[in-house]
Amino acid sequence: METPLADRPPANAADIPSLDRLLNAPAIAPLLARYGRTQVIATLRAHLDELRQAALAGTLQQARLTEEVIATALAATLADASRLRLRPVFNLTGTVLHTNLGRALLPDEAVRAVVQAMTAPVNLELDLSSGKRGDRDSLVAELLGELTGAEAATVVNNNAAAVLLMLKTLADRREVVVSRGELIEIGGSFRLPDIMRQAGAKLVEVGTTNRTHLADYTQAIGGRTALLMKVHTSNYVITGFTQSVSIAELAALGRTHGLTVAVDLGSGSLLDLTGWHLPKEPTVRETIAAGADLVSFSADKLLGGPQAGLLVGRADLIAKLRKNPLKRALRVDKLTLAALEAVLMLYRAPEFLAERLTTLRLLTRAPGAMQAQAVRLCPIVQQAVGDAYEVTGVTLSSQIGSGALPVGRLPSYGLAVRPVKGKRASLDRLDATWRALPRPVIGRIAEKTLWLDLRCLEEPDEAAFAAQWRERPP
Ligand SMILES: *Cc1c(COP(=O)(O)O)cnc(C)c1O
Numbered sequence: 290m291e292t293p294l295a296d297r298p299p300a301n302a303a304d305i306p307s308l309d310r311l312l313n314a315p316a317i318a319p320l321l322a323r324y325g326r327t328q329v330i331a332t333l334r335a336h337l338d339e340l341r342q343a344a345l346a347g348t349l350q351q352a353r354l355t356e357e358v359i360a361t362a363l364a365a366t367l368a369d370a371s372r373l374r375l376r377p378v379f380n381l382t383g384t385v386l387h388t389n390l391g392r393a394l395l396p397d398e399a400v401r402a403v404v405q406a407m408t409a410p411v412n413l414e415l416d417l418s419s420g421k422r423g424d425r426d427s428l429v430a431e432l433l434g435e436l437t438g439a440e441a442a443t444v445v446n447n448n449a450a451a452v453l454l455m456l457k458t459l460a461d462r463r464e465v466v467v468s469r470g471e472l473i474e475i476g477g478s479f480r481l482p483d484i485m486r487q488a489g490a491k492l493v494e495v496g497t498t499n500r501t502h503l504a505d506y507t508q509a510i511g512g513r514t515a516l517l518m519k520v521h522t523s524n525y526v527i528t529g530f531t532q533s534v535s536i537a538e539l540a541a542l543g544r545t546h547g548l549t550v551a552v553d554l555g556s557g558s559l560l561d562l563t564g565w566h567l568p569k570e571p572t573v574r575e576t577i578a579a580g581a582d583l584v585s586f587s588a589d590k591l592l593g594g595p596q597a598g599l600l601v602g603r604a605d606l607i608a609k610l611r612k613n614p615l616k617r618a619l620r621v622d623k624l625t626l627a628a629l630e631a632v633l634m635l636y637r638a639p640e641f642l643a644e645r646l647t648t649l650r651l652l653t654r655a656p657g658a659m660q661a662q663a664v665r666l667c668p669i670v671q672q673a674v675g676d677a678y679e680v681t682g683v684t685l686s687s688q689i690g691s692g693a694l695p696v697g698r699l700p701s702y703g704l705a706v707r708p709v710k711g712k713r714a715s716l717d718r719l720d721a722t723w724r725a726l727p728r729p730v731i732g733r734i735a736e737k738t739l740w741l742d743l744r745c746l747e748e749p750d751e752a753a754f755a756a757q758w759r760e761r762p763p
Contacts, residue, residue, distance in 0.1 A: 297351045302344040304354055308333060316360035324367050332366050333359075378729040379754055383701060383742030384690035385651045388476060390731065392589040392596070394647040399594070399631040406627035413623045426611065428626050432633045436559050437573040439584070439601035443611055444629065445619040449479045451585035451598030452553050456488035456516070458613045459549060459583075459606070463515035464491045468501035468534070470527055471520040475555075481520060490515070500532040506542055516551050517543050519581075521571065523555035540580025549582045549606065557586020557599070559636050565643055565653045567689075567699075573601060582606055591689070593648030594632035595625045651745055652689060652699065659702035659743045662751060666743070670704055673758040674719065677712035681705050687744045703742040706732075726757060 311317055311333060312326075321329050336359065343349035352358060380390045395403070405411070416423035426443050433442035445451050456465065465485060472494065474480040485492040491513070495505040506517060517539050536552060543550040558570045570591060576584050583602035588594040598619075600610060610616060621629075635645050643653045663682035671680040683705045686698035708714030716739050723730040732741045746754055 299347050300344060300349045300351045300354055302341050304351070305337060305340050305344065305349075306354065306356065306359070308337060311356065311359060314356040314360070316356045317363070320360065320363055320367060324371070328367060328370075329363070332363055332370070336363060336366070376728070378731050379750065380745040381703065381730060381732045381741040381743065383685055383687035383703070383733060383740070383744060385648065385687065385745060386590055386690040388690070393593045394651075395595060395628055396593070396632065396635065396645055396647050398635060398645070399628040402627040402631040403595075403624050406623045411623055411627070413626070424611075425620065425623075425626060429630050429633060432630065433599065433601055436633060436636050437584075437601050438577045439573075439603075441604040441607035442599060442601040443607050443616070444588075444621050444626065445598045445600070445616065446621055447589075447596055448553070448555065448585055448587040448598040449475075449484065450619040451600045452481075452484055453488055454610055454613060454615055454619055455551055455583060455585060455600060456485060456490045457615055458610050459551070460488065460490035460515035462489050462491075464493045464509075464511070464513045465516045465518050466493045466495055466506055466509045466514060467518045467520060468496045468505070469494045470496060470498050470501055470531075470533060471522055473520055473522060473524070475524060481553075499527050499530060501534060502532060503534050503538050503542060506534060506539065510542075510546055510548065514546075514548060516549050518551045518553070520553045521555040536576055536579040536581050540582075543582070544580075550580065551583045552576050552581045552585070554584050554586040556590035556592075557584070558591045560639055560642070562591070562652075564639075565649065567652055577601065588629055588632075591648065592632070593646045595628035597621050597625050597629055651747070654701075654744055654747075656700055656702065658748075662743045662746065662748075663702045663704055666751070666755065667704055669755050669758050670706070670741070674706060677709055677714035678719065679707050679709050681707075683740075685740065685742050687742050699744070701742055701744045703740060703744075706739040706741070707737065728753065728757060730754075730757075 306314075308330070312321070312330070317329065317333075340349060340353060343353075378390060380387055382390070386392050412423065413428075414423050414425050416427075429444060430442040434440065445454055467481065472481050482492055493509050493514075495501060495509045519534075519536060519539060536550070540550045542548075554571060554573060554576055556570060557573050559573055561569070561572055563569050573584055573586060581602065583600060583606050585598060585600050586592070588597035588599055600607065632646070635642060638645075643649050660682070667680055667682050671678075674680060681704065683703060685701045685703045687701040688698065706716070706719065708716060716734050716737065720732065720734055720739055723732065730741070732739050734740075
């Protein structure tokens with residue numbers, strides 16, 4: 290009678306099949322077909338090395354040496370190495386525009402436009418009416434004008450790039466006057482004073498942290514002044530005894546002195562969000578109407594589009610920005626423009642925007658829908674985490690995020706996962722396990738609780754979310 294493989298004595302290095310034999314083994318053939326010889330050989334070599342080490346240590350079981358077992362181990366290693374590092378996650382942080390999770394999600398219209406631009410030649414820089422060379426900016430400039438009331442527009446890689454281009458073009462070796470209350474730092478190391486330095490502009494701070502008056506700007510104006518600048522304090526608020534100068538007042542001062550007034554609006558909403566019962570955020574149109582000469586803002590924050598920095602304003606100034614060689618270095622690709630145009634197009638029908646624009650749809654989700662989801666998902670998550678944790682449905686307040694409406698909170702629903710006293714439970718471990726799921730679940734730990742805010746889990750994703758728990762209880 291044959292001894293079962295597992296019960297045999299440890300194998301020797303000499304029992305390990307050769308690389309050549311394995312490469313010709315039927316069990317390895319599908320791996321070769323899928324991953325190619327180079328990857329399979331490299332992975333196989335590493336695996337055989339491991340087996341040799343085990344043989345030397347006297348711990349190599351015969352069972353590990355069959356072609357099928359080796360093929361299975363190899364398949365797992367190759368599959369793991371081939372998983373994309375950039376992968377979908379479930380954003381249950383409660384922050385809709387989460388910079389670390391990629392900010393705005395694109396609507397279907399934009400996704401279709403991007404796929405088309407990726408897979409077919411496009412008129413990126415070809416004027417179809419004249420047949421001559423075109424300008425990629427012109428694909429969206431008109432639409433941006435229509436939506437903001439600005440004369441002209443240009444597009445760069447992100448808002449930080451937009452501010453850099455603006456300062457470098459208009460204020461190199463000259464002075465820019467900014468209120469001390471607006472010297473912002475945005476997460477991911479955008480600090481206004483640093484950008485100024487990079488652009489060669491000299492920052493002239495005026496006023497105090499909480500109060501800046503028109504006279505402060507007036508007194509700072511001199512022969513080297515290039516710009517009067519306002520920066521939207523998009524991730525903090527100063528309350529109490531405060532005073533700031535409005536864009537209209539600053540614009541009037543700029544006109545008196547023949548100075549350009551530039552505004553970094555940060556999130557830059559194209560429409561007044563109070564129409565959807567969201568907190569007030571200044572719109573680009575209002576800012577232009579108030580007299581700003583140039584306004585910069587992000588396309589992937591409240592606007593709900595792809596990552597880009599948009600600059601709108603006076604045609605002569607936009608023309609200067611476009612001529613700067615830096616613009617060439619900061620330009621956006623066709624995929625960004627494809628997505629941006631499709632998203633901007635949606636703004637032409639504001640009455641459907643809360644349905645069609647993903648960001649706005651998430652920001653305006655009906656509380657009842659989230660509450661019902663919490664009721665449905667509570668037992669599923671409870672079952673998955675076991676009795677060491679207690680899962681309950683809770684009311685939460687979500688954030689818009691990404692430097693938009695820092696103090697505005699949206700009433701929301703979710704789940705609270707808390708360790709049960711006396712059980713071996715660890716929120717950090719649970720959180721780590723969830724991050725290791727095929728589609729990682731990203732929640733938020735605070736107050737000894739792991740919070741799962743359901744605002745960003747729309748119904749189509751809910752099924753996938755629930756299925757993952759059922760398939761692989763953590
Ligand atoms: C977000 C933000 C920026 C940076 O924009 P990015 O698009 O992330 O480069 C700059 N200024 C303000 C006021 C912002 O809110």
